[in-house]
Amino acid sequence: TQLNLTIQQGEHSSVVDAKTCMLLYRKVKVEWEKIVAPRRYKAQVVKAKTKERFAKLRQEIKEQQQQR
16 A cells, blocks of 8 residues: 555544545645645636626626616
8 A cells, every 4th residue: 555554454434534544645745736736726716806807897887876
């Protein structure tokens, strides 16, 4: 195995699963973040731009209503 551990012998344990998951993540953290972080950043930028567009649209509608 990647972690040199024997996992899940006998009874299933969600605690062992969680601990093992964290050990695996820590082992590959640098590589994982190189892959995942750019996608996460892009999603945040898209979300921010969308919020900005809706805010501008709401402001335009409000201004138009006030002119009437």
